[in-house]
Amino acid sequence: MSEAERARANFERFARGEPIAVEVGEIERELGSLWQQASQAGGSVVSRAVLWNLVVPTRGQAGLEKTKALCDALAPVVPVRAIALCIDDASGGSALTATIDSNVVSQPGGGRVVCCEEISLVGPPGTEAHFGAIVRALQVPGVRTATLWMDAAMPSALLARELLPATRRLIVDTASCGRPIQLRDLEALATRAYPRPVADLGWLRLESFRLLFAGLFDPPVGGGPLRHASRLTVRYRAGGDVSALLAVAWLGLLLDWKPTRAAETSDGGLRFDFERDDQGQVQAFLSPSGAACDRSAILAIELVNGRDEYAVIRTAVDQAEVRLPIAPPRTVKLDAASDAELVVAALGPRGRDPLFARSLTYAARLWSLEPRSAGSRR
Amino acid sequence: MEPRAPAPTLPNPLREGLVAERIPEPATMVIFGASGDLARRKLLPALYSLTRDRLLPSRFAVLGFGRQAIDDEAFREEMRRGCEEFARRRPLDAATWSGFARNLFYQQGAYDDPAAFQRLSARLAEIEQALGLPGNRVFYLSTPPSTFAPVIRSLGQARLAPRPEPGKPFARVIIEKPFGIDLETARALNHQVHEILDERQIYRIDHYLGKETVQNLLVFRFANGIFEPLWNNHFIDHVQITGAETVGVEGRGGYFEQAGILRDMVQNHLLQVLSLAAMEPPVAFEADGVRDEKLKVLKALRHIPSSDFDRQVIRAQYAAGSIGGRAVPAYRSEPGVDAHSTTETYVALKIFIDSWRWAGVPFYLRSGKRLPKRATEIAIHFKEAPHLLFGRRAETIRPNVLSIRIQPDEGIALNFGSKLPGPAMEVAPVSMEFRYGTSFGVEPPEAYERLLLDCLLGDGTLFTRADEVEASWTWVSRIHKRWAEETAAGDTNLPTYPAGTWGPEEADRMLAADGRAWRLP
Numbered sequence: 001m002s003e004a005e006r007a008r009a010n011f012e013r014f015a016r017g018e019p020i021a022v023e024v025g026e027i028e029r030e031l032g033s034l035w036q037q038a039s040q041a042g043g044s045v046v047s048r049a050v051l052w053n054l055v056v057p058t059r060g061q062a063g064l065e066k067t068k069a070l071c072d073a074l075a076p077v078v079p080v081r082a083i084a085l086c087i088d089d090a091s092g093g094s095a096l097t098a099t100i101d102s103n104v105v106s107q108p109g110g111g112r113v114v115c116c117e118e119i120s121l122v123g124p125p126g127t128e129a130h131f132g133a134i135v136r137a138l139q140v141p142g143v144r145t146a147t148l149w150m151d152a153a154m155p156s157a158l159l160a161r162e163l164l165p166a167t168r169r170l171i172v173d174t175a176s177c178g179r180p181i182q183l184r185d186l187e188a189l190a191t192r193a194y195p196r197p198v199a200d201l202g203w204l205r206l207e208s209f210r211l212l213f214a215g216l217f218d219p220p221v222g223g224g225p226l227r228h229a230s231r232l233t234v235r236y237r238a239g240g241d242v243s244a245l246l247a248v249a250w251l252g253l254l255l256d257w258k259p260t261r262a263a264e265t266s267d268g269g270l271r272f273d274f275e276r277d278d279q280g281q282v283q284a285f286l287s288p289s290g291a292a293c294d295r296s297a298i299l300a301i302e303l304v305n306g307r308d309e310y311a312v313i314r315t316a317v318d319q320a321e322v323r324l325p326i327a328p329p330r331t332v333k334l335d336a337a338s339d340a341e342l343v344v345a346a347l348g349p350r351g352r353d354p355l356f357a358r359s360l361t362y363a364a365r366l367w368s369l370e371p372r373s374a375g376s377r378r
Numbered sequence: 379m380e381p382r383a384p385a386p387t388l389p390n391p392l393r394e395g396l397v398a399e400r401i402p403e404p405a406t407m408v409i410f411g412a413s414g415d416l417a418r419r420k421l422l423p424a425l426y427s428l429t430r431d432r433l434l435p436s437r438f439a440v441l442g443f444g445r446q447a448i449d450d451e452a453f454r455e456e457m458r459r460g461c462e463e464f465a466r467r468r469p470l471d472a473a474t475w476s477g478f479a480r481n482l483f484y485q486q487g488a489y490d491d492p493a494a495f496q497r498l499s500a501r502l503a504e505i506e507q508a509l510g511l512p513g514n515r516v517f518y519l520s521t522p523p524s525t526f527a528p529v530i531r532s533l534g535q536a537r538l539a540p541r542p543e544p545g546k547p548f549a550r551v552i553i554e555k556p557f558g559i560d561l562e563t564a565r566a567l568n569h570q571v572h573e574i575l576d577e578r579q580i581y582r583i584d585h586y587l588g589k590e591t592v593q594n595l596l597v598f599r600f601a602n603g604i605f606e607p608l609w610n611n612h613f614i615d616h617v618q619i620t621g622a623e624t625v626g627v628e629g630r631g632g633y634f635e636q637a638g639i640l641r642d643m644v645q646n647h648l649l650q651v652l653s654l655a656a657m658e659p660p661v662a663f664e665a666d667g668v669r670d671e672k673l674k675v676l677k678a679l680r681h682i683p684s685s686d687f688d689r690q691v692i693r694a695q696y697a698a699g700s701i702g703g704r705a706v707p708a709y710r711s712e713p714g715v716d717a718h719s720t721t722e723t724y725v726a727l728k729i730f731i732d733s734w735r736w737a738g739v740p741f742y743l744r745s746g747k748r749l750p751k752r753a754t755e756i757a758i759h760f761k762e763a764p765h766l767l768f769g770r771r772a773e774t775i776r777p778n779v780l781s782i783r784i785q786p787d788e789g790i791a792l793n794f795g796s797k798l799p800g801p802a803m804e805v806a807p808v809s810m811e812f813r814y815g816t817s818f819g820v821e822p823p824e825a826y827e828r829l830l831l832d833c834l835l836g837d838g839t840l841f842t843r844a845d846e847v848e849a850s851w852t853w854v855s856r857i858h859k860r861w862a863e864e865t866a867a868g869d870t871n872l873p874t875y876p877a878g879t880w881g882p883e884e885a886d887r888m889l890a891a892d893g894r895a896w897r898l899p
Binding site: 207210211212213214215216217218219220221222223224226227251254255319322326327330331332333353354355 | 387388389390391392393394395396401403404430432435436437471473474476477509510512
């Protein structure tokens with residue numbers, strides 16, 4: 001195949017969004033060449049767009065496929081230059097391999113096309129030492145870089161040493177923490193990342209519940225009942241301990257509760273005791289359940305103040321019942337967003353929520369009180 | 379029944395960090411003209427979308443008031459159809475709709491019937507008691523302009539809109555456009571309204587101000603360091619503001635005959651946009667700070683002298699033509715339109731603002747019906763570079779244009795010259811574009827969503843104040859007066875433009891005389 005034929009074949013594959021193998025050192029030049037051909041191919045205008053460099057470290061072919069699917073879903077909404085960095089135990093040889101592919105989005109009417117690109121680098125363990133230099137070379141200048149750190153099992157040194165210096169926003173997913181002890185690792189990571197904003201997809205998944213629960217205390221109820229809360233129950237899907245801890249941490253933080261003690265409960269959950277700022281006592285129960293739930297893992301938040309109860313209780317995967325003493329219960333929609341939608345939110349203003357870092361610190365503090373925190377859950 | 383005073387509430391600490399840190403207090407919105415098109419196409423869909431986004435209080439009711447004799451259920455069904463068709467948040471979520479619809483009510487009555495307002499008062503009290511609402515009320519006047527004063531008078535007589543007092547429920551009134559048909563009627567209406575209401579209870583709505591790009595104009599100008607230093611007569615050659623519609627009078631010939639495009643589009647929408655584009659930085663981003671600066675612009679609009687009138691004001695009517703591949707009739711052939719009508723469907727204006735910032739910079743405004751495409755934009759045309767280095771290639775160099783698209787496809791584009799690749803120094807215009815939908819990945823909220831929410835929160839920044847309305851009518855009424863004189867003198871021959879074109883040749887000549895041309899939006 002002649003050079004011209006190879007270039008044409010590559011362009012056709014590129015235009016179809018198929019991956020093209022390229023030399024690692026030639027990625028930028030190949031991309032430039034392919035986009036130039038795209039602009040000469042006639043038809044509609046080609047806009048090569050990028051609002052973020054999005055670096056996604058991942059492990060294994062399955063992780064890479066998941067990353068590619070996420071980038072495909074992001075492209076119509078936020079054009080990014082996605083740089084997937086994959087450590088693959090099954091990768092043959094000792095060198096990194098690179099592929100590039102396009103994401104082409106036709107706008108309504110077909111008049112315009114917004115295009116962005118994905119670069120995938122795959123290598124065996126050990127090649128991650130090269131990732132930092134490659135990311136620095138491939139960042140589109142003048143465009144912010146976010147690192148999507150979704151896999152808690154990835155070597156944290158890669159992030160700390162190689163990627164964090166180039167990162168303006170760190171995006172994590174607490175839902176990927178299988179064990180609450182990993183909250184401490186994330187807290188350490190957030191501290192290291194400071195002053196860069198840290199966004200958490202798990203925190204964003206909680207937002208729907210937080211909004212509904214906060215809404216119970218809008219006027220005319222107001223914040224009064226919260227001051228004398230005596231009991232809080234967070235019911236969650238078994239395995240969603242981290243989400244439940246974050247939900248309790250959110251309330252404890254904003255209501256200025258001081259955690260004093262933790263204990264196990266007979267249903268396999270946890271109980272935390274708090275002291276309110278008026279020296280009153282609050283008991284919080286984290287209660288696991290086998291009920292169906294979305295990835296937020298939260299089934300209910302119930303707060304008792306004397307005889308009054310304020311609660312948001314999931315009644316279906318996408319519905320909840322809202323209860324408060326002064327009105328009949330009502331059913332409301334619970335929003336569930338895809339990971340791609342959450343990443344879009346994390347790249348926007350909602351990804352700069354300082355309350356997450358404070359809640360994470362508070363949740364890690366709660367976990368340090370937990371009697372099993374040094375035991376089996378590690 | 380007197381509204382109950384709400385118990386003082388403590389702030390909600392759980393709102394910290396959430397998308398909506400402020401949620402309006404529980405309230406009832408009474409929509410006068412609830413069986414009309416605006417309620418079905420805009421107001422209820424906006425309220426539904428706000429509910430869906432959880433931006434309204436959990437306890438919120440809507441009481442529609444209209445002449446049509448229907449019951450609550452029929453009203454809910456009609457509004458459901460409207461929301462299904464027009465709400466930004468579609469398809470409707472069954473649970474959200476069910477909760478929302480449960481608090482929709484309807485009351486039949488005439489706008490000038492005091493007994494109907496007594497019944498309205500009783501129904502409101504009944505709803506508020508049943509839903510535990512504290513008596514906060516917003517009255518939306520989506521009715522013909524002739525009913526504004528009678529409705530407000532009736533609200534006063536029925537004690538439904540008491541003046542604000544600390545610790546008491548609020549009563550606010552949203553008034554749709556047009557606010558008056560000239561300076562005298564606007565002044566008279568302001569006077570009648572002020573007999574019942576405080577100015578801070580009045581929210582004169584101009585939905586253009588609720589559009590994201592119009593609000594972004596302030597952010598664009600005052601939150602970026604690079605534009606404001608150029609935003610003056612040293613760097614700007616002229617400004618074009620276009621409000622183009624493809625539609626004709628759409629069965630409202632009778633209304634449009636009385637209005638004309640100058641009243642319908644320019645006096646409110648385009649002069650508001652102009653005032654935001656031309657105003658000085660406000661001291662603070664709060665209602666009166668912004669409105670004070672807009673008012674200064676409106677007061678600085680230079681009155682057009684008689685000698686220049688024909689060179690600075692062009693009016694025209696559309697003739698038969700074609701829009702979107704179908705033939706459309708001439709304005710004078712539209713139903714409800716006088717065959718000898720002198721009502722303008724197009725107007726082009728050359729305006730000067732007498733201020734240091736804008737001395738010598740013309741603002742060209744144009745608005746028309748049956749133009750080739752629907753587009754509203756502000757185009758800032760910068761001056762040419764002081765010295766052109768590129769010889770004959772300079773012919774292709776065009777001055778920079780910053781265009782701010784208000785609708786559709788809200789966004790901003792900057793045109794500049796760029797070297798064409800190759801050995802020669804050829805220059806070609808290129809464009810850098812920002813589009814809301816693409817850049818932020820979210821569809822901007824509908825203008826009415828933002829404005830209804832602002833009113834419920836008591837924020838009047840995006841509403842028009844009495845003195846602003848009077849200042850714009852002061853300027854516009856002089857043009858109407860001149861046209862009335864011309865008509866009285868028998869001059870009824872308006873220029874025409876075929877439907878589907880960008881207006882009459884006279885408008886092109888107005889700019890050509892200044893060595894300029896209209897930009898294609």
